[in-house]
Amino acid sequence: MSYQNMNQRQRELYDQFKNASGRLLLHKSQIGDEEAKAIAEALKVNTTLIQLSLWANRIGDAGARAIAEALKMNTTLTELGLHQNQIGDAGAQAIAESLKVNKTVTKIYLYSNQIGDDGALAIAEAHKVNTTLTKLSLWANQIGDAGARAIADALKVNTTLTTVYLHQNQIGDAGAQANAEALKVNKTLTRLNLSQNFLTNVGIIALRQTANTDCNVIFDNQRVPSPAERAQMAARAAAHAQPQLSVNLAAENQQLRSELAAKEQVLATKDQELATKDQELQQLRFDLAAKDQKFATTELELVAKEQQLANKDQELAAKDQELAAKDLELKSALNQIDVLERNQPADGSFSNFDGPVPQVPLATLVSATNNFAADSLLGEGAFGRVYSASLPGPRVAIKKLSAESKQGTVEFKSELDSLSKFRHANIIAILSYAEEGDERCLVYEFMPNGSVRDRLNRKNNTPPLTWSQRHRIAADVARGMHYVQTAFPDHALFHLDLKTDNVLLDEHFNAKISDFGLVRAAKHLDDKSYLRTQNVQGTAAYMCPEFFAEGRMTIKTDVFAFGMILLELATAAKPGPRLKTDMRKAVKTQKLVEMLDSALKPSEAELQRISELVTLAMECLDEAADDRPSFGSILVSLDP
Numbered sequence: 001m002s003y004q005n006m007n008q009r010q011r012e013l014y015d016q017f018k019n020a021s022g023r024l025l026l027h028k029s030q031i032g033d034e035e036a037k038a039i040a041e042a043l044k045v046n047t048t049l050i051q052l053s054l055w056a057n058r059i060g061d062a063g064a065r066a067i068a069e070a071l072k073m074n075t076t077l078t079e080l081g082l083h084q085n086q087i088g089d090a091g092a093q094a095i096a097e098s099l100k101v102n103k104t105v106t107k108i109y110l111y112s113n114q115i116g117d118d119g120a121l122a123i124a125e126a127h128k129v130n131t132t133l134t135k136l137s138l139w140a141n142q143i144g145d146a147g148a149r150a151i152a153d154a155l156k157v158n159t160t161l162t163t164v165y166l167h168q169n170q171i172g173d174a175g176a177q178a179n180a181e182a183l184k185v186n187k188t189l190t191r192l193n194l195s196q197n198f199l200t201n202v203g204i205i206a207l208r209q210t211a212n213t214d215c216n217v218i219f220d221n222q223r224v225p226s227p228a229e230r231a232q233m234a235a236r237a238a239a240h241a242q243p244q245l246s247v248n249l250a251a252e253n254q255q256l257r258s259e260l261a262a263k264e265q266v267l268a269t270k271d272q273e274l275a276t277k278d279q280e281l282q283q284l285r286f287d288l289a290a291k292d293q294k295f296a297t298t299e300l301e302l303v304a305k306e307q308q309l310a311n312k313d314q315e316l317a318a319k320d321q322e323l324a325a326k327d328l329e330l331k332s333a334l335n336q337i338d339v340l341e342r343n344q345p346a347d348g349s350f351s352n353f354d355g356p357v358p359q360v361p362l363a364t365l366v367s368a369t370n371n372f373a374a375d376s377l378l379g380e381g382a383f384g385r386v387y388s389a390s391l392p393g394p395r396v397a398i399k400k401l402s403a404e405s406k407q408g409t410v411e412f413k414s415e416l417d418s419l420s421k422f423r424h425a426n427i428i429a430i431l432s433y434a435e436e437g438d439e440r441c442l443v444y445e446f447m448p449n450g451s452v453r454d455r456l457n458r459k460n461n462t463p464p465l466t467w468s469q470r471h472r473i474a475a476d477v478a479r480g481m482h483y484v485q486t487a488f489p490d491h492a493l494f495h496l497d498l499k500t501d502n503v504l505l506d507e508h509f510n511a512k513i514s515d516f517g518l519v520r521a522a523k524h525l526d527d528k529s530y531l532r533t534q535n536v537q538g539t540a541a542y543m544c545p546e547f548f549a550e551g552r553m554t555i556k557t558d559v560f561a562f563g564m565i566l567l568e569l570a571t572a573a574k575p576g577p578r579l580k581t582d583m584r585k586a587v588k589t590q591k592l593v594e595m596l597d598s599a600l601k602p603s604e605a606e607l608q609r610i611s612e613l614v615t616l617a618m619e620c621l622d623e624a625a626d627d628r629p630s631f632g633s634i635l636v637s638l639d640p
Contacts, residue, residue, distance in 0.1 A: 001037050010038035017042035019507050022463045023051040027081070036063025043070035043077070053081040055109065064091025071098035071105065078104055083137065084112040092119025096126040099133065106132055111165065112140040117236055120147025127154040127161065134160055139193065140168040144236045148175025155182040155189060162188060167195040167218070170225070170233055176203030183210040183217070193218040198225050198233075357420045362434040365389065365398055365441050372400060379450075388446065395446040396431060400439075412440050418516040422487070426480030428504060428514040447512065449505035452565075456500065456572040456597070464599030467606045469509045470569040474613065475638040476511035477503055477565060481558055482631035484513075494520045494531075494553050497538045498561040499575065500568050520553060541575040545623055556625040562634070563620025570614055572597035580621050583614060612637075 006014060013031075017024070017039050031039070036059045043049070059067075064087045071077070082095075092115045099105070110123075120143045127133065136151075148171045155161065176199050179192065192215055194207070199222045207217050225233060368389035369376045376387040384401040401412060412435075419430035419442075434441040449455065452473060455465050465473075477498075484493050495516065502515040518537050533551045536543075544560035546552040564575045573579050573595075586595040592611060596602070602610055616637055622628050629637075 001041055006038055010035060014038045014042045017049070018046055020046060021048035024049060025053045027053050028056045031057040031059060033060050033063035037066040040066035040070040043067070044073045046074065047076055049077055051079040052077060055081045056084040059085040059087060061088050061091035065094040068094035068098040072101045075104055079107045080105060081109045083109040087113040087115060089116050089119035093122040096122035099126040099130050103132055107135040108133065109137045111137045115141040115143065117144050117147040121150045124150035124154040127158050131160055135163045136161055137165045139165040143169040143171060144233055145172050145175040146236060149178040152178035152182040155179070155186045159188050163191045164189065165193045167193045167197065169197055170229060171197040171199070172233065173200055173203035177206045180206040180210050183212040183215055187214065189215045191216050195219055196221045196223055198223060357416060357430055358432040360432045360434050362436045362439055362441065365434050365443070369398060397444045397446045399442045399444065401441070414518070415442065415516045422484070424480060424483045426476045426512055427483070428512045447504035448507045449509060451501050452503040452505065452511065453500035455505065456568060464597070467600055467602055467610065471609065471613070472509070473503065473511040474566055474569055475635070477513060477562060478631050478634045478638055480513045481562065482635055485555055485631060491521050492555050495558050496520060498558050498565070499539050499542050500565055503565070544625065546625055554625050556628040559620050559628045559631065563617045566613055566617035566620065570597065570610055571595050572599070584618065587614060587618065
């Protein structure tokens with residue numbers, strides 16, 4: 001299925017799955033076969049998704065076949081949930097074929113479907129060759145003795161499965177006896193559930209007599225089949241019965257004699273081969289003696305090689321000194337780059353411009369959000385609400401300011417004016433705006449991974465940020481703020497509300513600074529100068545002492561807030577003076593590890609980098625503004 005041939009719903013699912021990472025839950029989403037086909041196409045090219053849950057939907061055999069084809073190509077997915085759907089034998093057979101090829105999936109859930117013996121037979125054959133699956137969940141299907149026997153045969157050769165769930169099926173004593181025989185051979189299975197089937201004492205006794213103490217076999221709450229179920233079991237048994245072959249004893253006897261004669265001929269040939277091998281053995285012994293002599297010579301050569309290596313070590317030591325000198329040159333070059341960046345935009349950014357941001361009719365945004373419907377809502381704050389929408393082009397975020405919003409007309413104009421001048425990889429891009437009466441809206445680029453604060457809180461059960469992601473976020477914020485402070489040579493800018501709630505993450509976890517409603521500008525402000533305001537606004541937890549108490553703003557005001565962000569990245573704790581005090585105490589008592597986010601499991605090298613980050617944070621949080629580093633020097637520390 002090509003992207004052009006997909007309907008709107010299919011395209012939305014394709015785009016969502018193509019770039020999804022980590023874990024994705026889409027259960028109870030009314031997904032049928034056609035939607036499953038679009039998802040399958042995305043899975044063929046996705047390289048970051050690990051867990052996918054599609055349970056409690058309407059996926060049938062056609063959708064299962066499409067997903068099976070995708071599994072043959074996907075190399076990252078480890079867990080797949082297709083339970084509580086409408087998958088039958090044909091879909092199960094297709095999935096079984098894919099499991100013969102796929103080498104990454106370890107858990108697959110197919111319970112509560114419509115899979116019978118034919119599907120179970122195919123899945124059993126797949127488990128004879130698959131070496132990655134550890135869990136097989138087929139309970140609450142329509143599997144009888146034929147399917148149970150096939151799975152038992154697979155367990156005799158499979159060495160990776162640890163858990164098999166077959167309860168709530170239609171398995172009788174024959175299926176139970178086959179699995180009992182398999183448990184006498186299998187040494188890896190730890191749990192087998194055959195409860196709520198049709199076992200009698202015959203099957204239960206067989207399971208108890210396996211003498212396998214490593215496997216917990218569950219067979220309680222057995223059921224008595226209804227007349228309809230008995231008829232269904234009889235029909236299945238007849239379909240899967242092995243034909244009784246008639247035997248011609250005389251012909252078989254003759255066949256055995258012929259085979260015996262052939263075996264005797266083979267034995268005579270083997271005797272001849274054995275004699276030849278004996279001669280070869282004698283030759284090998286002679287060759288071995290020659291090799292011993294050669295090895296003695298080689299040992300002398302190794303002594304010479306060791307001397308050569310010692311000489312190389314001396315050469316490497318000299319090279320290390322040369323590299324150290326080059327390191328100093330590189331740091332000097334970085335300082336020069338820092339100076340140059342004050343006069344031109346950073347690499348990767350667009351040029352500054354003073355052109356107006358396009359104004360769009362409010363009706364356009366009302367239509368795009370379905371009149372700002374609740375299902376389009378992304379978040380809500382003091383300023384109003386943020387909605388997701390699809391205008392012509394990429395997906396966007398629409399910030400709708402209500403009449404009673406804390407962000408009034410002045411702040412609205414300030415943010416609009418600031419973002420119209422900024423074009424940088426680490427600053428949120430404004431695309432357009434609408435203003436009619438008291439209704440004001442700003443349209444930004446869409447940031448699918450939300451705010452840094454949401455990710456540190458693991459909102460919606462998202463996976464924790466890795467150390468490398470946190471370090472990159474710190475560098476991105478420093479880079480963006482360095483640009484804000486140096487983009488305009490004739491004046492300095494203050495953000496005044498820099499915090500993790502206002503740092504947003506794109507699909508690749510690149511950080512972008514947002515919310516420029518409180519931006520202030522001052523001309524010709526150096527490291528010692530300041531600007532005073534009577535109207536102190538922002539978030540108290542991120543305010544430096546001189547701004548909070550006296551309204552004094554310097555180019556180091558935002559550096560203090562950045563230091564608090566660094567501590568949040570390391571600990572995931574809430575910002576504020578208590579966090580700063582606790583971290584200073586932890587550093588002093590050498591208990592930094594106890595303060596770190598428990599989701600971080602740093603290596604020794606990473607722990608060293610985290611310690612350096614915390615040291616930088618405490619420098620940024622210095623009570624004296626003059627002693628805080630600049631964003632230029634912070635960048636050198638974060639990107640050495």
